Amino acid sequence: MIKLENVKKVYPDGTEAVKGITFEINEGELCVLLGPSGCGKTTTMKMINRLIPITEGHIYIDGTDNREMDENELRREMGYAIQEIGLFPHMTVRENIATVPTLKNWSDDEKEERARNLLNLMGMDPDEFIDKYPTELSGGQRQRVGVARSLGADPPIMLMDEPFGAIDPITRDRLQDEFLKIQNEIQKTIVFVTHDINEAIKMGDKVALLKEGELIQYSQPAELLAAPKNRFVRDFVGSDRTLKSLRLMKVDEAMKESPRVVKEDQDLESVGQIMREEGVNYLIVVENGNKLKGWINREDVEEAGQGRVADAMVRDTEAAETGTSLANALTVMLERDVANLPVVDGDNNLKGLLTFNDLQSLIGETYTESGGKHPEVSK
Amino acid sequence: MEVWQYINSHWVTIGSWTMDHLWLILVSNSFAVFIGVSLGIFISGKGREEVADTVLYLAGIMMTIPSLALFGLLMPLLSALNLPSLGFLPAVIALILYGQLPILRNTYTAIREVDPAMIEAGRGMGMTSRQILLKIKLPLAVPVIMAGLRNAVVINIGIATIAVFIGARGLGVPIFRGLRTSRTDMIITGAVFVSVLALLVDGLLALAERKFTPEGLKK
Amino acid sequence: MRRRIVLVILLSIFIGVTIWITEMGSLKYMEPKTYTDIGRQAWNHLKMVGIAELLAIGVGVPLGIFVTRPGMKKFATPIVGTANVGQTIPSLAVIAIMAPILGYGFNSAIIALFVYSLLPVLRNSYAGINDIDPAIIESAKGMGMSRTQIALRIELPLARPVIMAGIRTSTVICVGTATLAVLVGGEGLGKIILTGLYTQIPLLIVQGAAPTAALAVILDTLLGGFEAAMTPRGLKKG
Ligand SMILES: Nc1ncnc2c1ncn2[C@@H]1O[C@H](COP(=O)(O)OP(=O)(O)OP(=O)(O)O)[C@@H](O)[C@H]1O
Ligand SMILES: [Mg+2]
Numbered sequence: 001m002i003k004l005e006n007v008k009k010v011y012p013d014g015t016e017a018v019k020g021i022t023f024e025i026n027e028g029e030l031c032v033l034l035g036p037s038g039c040g041k042t043t044t045m046k047m048i049n050r051l052i053p054i055t056e057g058h059i060y061i062d063g064t065d066n067r068e069m070d071e072n073e074l075r076r077e078m079g080y081a082i083q084e085i086g087l088f089p090h091m092t093v094r095e096n097i098a099t100v101p102t103l104k105n106w107s108d109d110e111k112e113e114r115a116r117n118l119l120n121l122m123g124m125d126p127d128e129f130i131d132k133y134p135t136e137l138s139g140g141q142r143q144r145v146g147v148a149r150s151l152g153a154d155p156p157i158m159l160m161d162e163p164f165g166a167i168d169p170i171t172r173d174r175l176q177d178e179f180l181k182i183q184n185e186i187q188k189t190i191v192f193v194t195h196d197i198n199e200a201i202k203m204g205d206k207v208a209l210l211k212e213g214e215l216i217q218y219s220q221p222a223e224l225l226a227a228p229k230n231r232f233v234r235d236f237v238g239s240d241r242t243l244k245s246l247r248l249m250k251v252d253e254a255m256k257e258s259p260r261v262v263k264e265d266q267d268l269e270s271v272g273q274i275m276r277e278e279g280v281n282y283l284i285v286v287e288n289g290n291k292l293k294g295w296i297n298r299e300d301v302e303e304a305g306q307g308r309v310a311d312a313m314v315r316d317t318e319a320a321e322t323g324t325s326l327a328n329a330l331t332v333m334l335e336r337d338v339a340n341l342p343v344v345d346g347d348n349n350l351k352g353l354l355t356f357n358d359l360q361s362l363i364g365e366t367y368t369e370s371g372g373k374h375p376e377v378s379k
Numbered sequence: 380m381e382v383w384q385y386i387n388s389h390w391v392t393i394g395s396w397t398m399d400h401l402w403l404i405l406v407s408n409s410f411a412v413f414i415g416v417s418l419g420i421f422i423s424g425k426g427r428e429e430v431a432d433t434v435l436y437l438a439g440i441m442m443t444i445p446s447l448a449l450f451g452l453l454m455p456l457l458s459a460l461n462l463p464s465l466g467f468l469p470a471v472i473a474l475i476l477y478g479q480l481p482i483l484r485n486t487y488t489a490i491r492e493v494d495p496a497m498i499e500a501g502r503g504m505g506m507t508s509r510q511i512l513l514k515i516k517l518p519l520a521v522p523v524i525m526a527g528l529r530n531a532v533v534i535n536i537g538i539a540t541i542a543v544f545i546g547a548r549g550l551g552v553p554i555f556r557g558l559r560t561s562r563t564d565m566i567i568t569g570a571v572f573v574s575v576l577a578l579l580v581d582g583l584l585a586l587a588e589r590k591f592t593p594e595g596l597k598k
Numbered sequence: 599m600r601r602r603i604v605l606v607i608l609l610s611i612f613i614g615v616t617i618w619i620t621e622m623g624s625l626k627y628m629e630p631k632t633y634t635d636i637g638r639q640a641w642n643h644l645k646m647v648g649i650a651e652l653l654a655i656g657v658g659v660p661l662g663i664f665v666t667r668p669g670m671k672k673f674a675t676p677i678v679g680t681a682n683v684g685q686t687i688p689s690l691a692v693i694a695i696m697a698p699i700l701g702y703g704f705n706s707a708i709i710a711l712f713v714y715s716l717l718p719v720l721r722n723s724y725a726g727i728n729d730i731d732p733a734i735i736e737s738a739k740g741m742g743m744s745r746t747q748i749a750l751r752i753e754l755p756l757a758r759p760v761i762m763a764g765i766r767t768s769t770v771i772c773v774g775t776a777t778l779a780v781l782v783g784g785e786g787l788g789k790i791i792l793t794g795l796y797t798q799i800p801l802l803i804v805q806g807a808a809p810t811a812a813l814a815v816i817l818d819t820l821l822g823g824f825e826a827a828m829t830p831r832g833l834k835k836g
Pocket of ligand 1: 011012013015016017035036037038039040041042043044195
């Protein structure tokens with residue numbers, strides 16, 4: 001979809017901002033350009049829509065060299081959102097969002113409909129916001145309108161330069177989540193610039209890590225964390241990269257499937273028997289097929305001596321839903337001081353069991369400095 | 380009082396002086412706006428920083444030259460060109476020159492100071508330079524240009540009074556005649572009328588300035 | 599650099615024209631002014647501007663600062679408002695009104711000039727102090743500066759460039775208004791221009807106009823330099 005081929009940029013003052021980089025962004029992927037300040041992220045991005053002329057090399061959009069296209073037409077086919085947002089203060093939210101549609105001579109009805117749809121998509125009530133001016137919006141709202149504007153004419157490609165840079169961390173986190181949801185629906189090809197490693201890992205399908213104008217590593221975020229190519233990458237992703245990679249992995253990947261379970265009306269003697277045989281100190285209690293009910297501990301079983309499971313079990317129990325990240329699961333385990341966490345689906349059906357030991361060995365695995373070996377990650 | 384009497388018996392004449400005065404302002408400031416805004420847009424262009432500096436400096440020097448001296452310098456220049464050196468024309472020329480600085484400088488600064496992020500956003504969305512000028516820069520500059528115009532008009536109402544010395548008509552006439560003939564009633568009538576005129580026009584233009592400010596820019 | 603060139607060219611024209619006319623000597627239809635005449639009127643002009651301006655500074659700066667002091671703010675609106683309205687009134691109107699009130703003579707001319715020059719000085723002195731970011735004053739207080747210390751070490755240095763700009767504007771306006779002050783009994787280069795206008799002799803008009811223009815430009819340039827020198831380095835733009 002977007003292909004950079006040995007792209008170089010030398011500024012008139014002699015600064016070599018981009019030193020010949022080559023990579024390809026697939027259709028529907030979100031590619032993060034990551035790297036320290038001044039490494040050439042913005043320059044690279046702006047060469048794609050030719051806000052900055054390319055010194056050498058080629059950039060192909062769907063196979064066509066972007067220098068063969070009319071620059072304004074080219075830009076109208078690519079959404080563009082910048083850190084400073086750059087909303088036009090003399091235009092309403094509606095007019096701002098309809099900037100490119102206006103350039104493309106859409107009818108008023110089409111523009112209105114588009115603006116309303118985009119506001120809805122951004123989680124902003126159109127009736128409330130469409131006639132407001134940028135000064136009447138909060139920072140987070142402005143940022144959303146900025147993103148909505150860049151989606152104005154439904155461009156297949158989006159360029160976003162630190163689009164969530166100008167807002168507080170909490171709002172940013174929420175906007176990131178929302179944007180990921182939106183991206184799931186709209187499936188644009190996105191070039192996303194950031195210098196924040198956490199944002200890159202969270203948002204990116206692929207991450208291109210740049211340093212002083214050179215492409216150091218281009219890979220999936222998980223691989224960047226698990227198999228940093230060299231010292232620079234390792235330092236850049238940070239010493240807590242294991243924790244970061246826990247954020248990328250889901251409990252589903254680390255849990256034991258179909259753990260041993262007992263039912264509420266089973267008698268304690270047989271349960272004690274099972275525990276001794278299996279050499280475990282606890283068992284999960286389920287009911288109605290496979291619905292999670294709670295725990296039963298070996299101590300409680302032995303103390304009660306006889307009766308039913310229902311009399312000795314612990315009912316109030318923590319569980320993680322499938323799809324939860326390992327980082328969150330770990331947090332729960334540490335906070336509640338439990339060594340095991342049942343995993344359930346949305347209907348409370350037991351899916352598996354996550355143990356602290358499993359987590360530990362997983363962390364050990366990602367720590368293999370030689371790289372290469374890392375758990376398969378599905379996004 | 381004699382001033383009352385004078386006004387009462389001469390209101391037709393006073394009215395026509397006022398009209399002449401306003402006409403002079405209207406003509407000269409229309410030209411001044413046209414020239415000032417065009418020139419301001421031109422010198423705000425890329426790579427014209429040096430030209431801009433020189434033009435603005437010249438306009439600034441222009442403002443420091445006393446109007447009576449400028450009239451004096453214009454007269455021989457105009458007669459050398461075989462143009463009328465007395466009356467309406469030299470007055471209009473002088474007023475256009477004096478109107479330049481506020482309009483020119485405000486246009487220039489307003490355009491130059493448009494937030495680069497906005498221009499960047501416009502370019503990134505595929506606006507041509509022309510569209511950026513017409514849809515972003517100029518609308519944002521309008522209130523500032525209006526403030527410059529208001530400033531120019533107020534200055535020019537004062538200078539138009541002095542233009543009576545080179546034969547222009549307006550509210551300077553009663554002042555000038557009154558001073559030559561020691562007629563207090565005429566002096567006061569002229570001074571009061573021209574002052575009220577200046578204050579009124581200033582107020583009206585302040586309202587216009589507000590009206591022309593794009594909705595989103597109002598505080 | 600370009601500014602210098604423009605300045606030198608303009609001044610050369612003004613001064614050159616003056617010299618050229620003065621050197622013509624007696625003509626059939628006119629008697630040009632001599633260097634002495636021009637020099638004397640230039641001196642008178644400067645004297646009027648100087649006296650009026652000094653008075654304006656002496657009254658305007660303290661008054662402008664005074665109305666920014668706590669407790670005095672109630673005077674600010676009427677005083678600064680009057681100054682603002684006053685600046686809208688044409689200079690000729692102010693000068694002309696002075697004739698019947700004060701009579702005809704050098705002193706009335708100076709008083710008229712003083713009144714008109716006072717306004718920009720007063721307004722800028724007020725604005726210079728009033729527009730200081732309250733956070734700066736707040737932090738000075740927070741560091742334990744006394745009121746006097748704040749006034750002397752923070753407010754005055756920050757307001758100084760603005761006050762200087764007001765003085766410069768006022769002086770330039772004053773040079774122009776002084777040409778008109780001749781109408782109420784003042785002396786100065788305006789007298790030569792007006793004589794020329796009354797007698798309809800263009801050369802005489804120019805002989806007064808050219809040195810007046812030169813005087814205005816020179817004063818403005820000097821004060822501009824002074825203003826730049828008075829501006830704390832941290833406040834200078836790029
Ligand atoms: N117009 C320019 N002229 C000369 N050098 C420039 C220009 N723009 C950028 N540079 C230089 O090119 C290099 C890359 O700049 P670029 O803006 O692409 O960095 P970046 O990775 O986006 O950094 P940041 O995270 O700070 O935005 C820097 O060294 C910068 O100083
Ligand atoms: Mg950047």
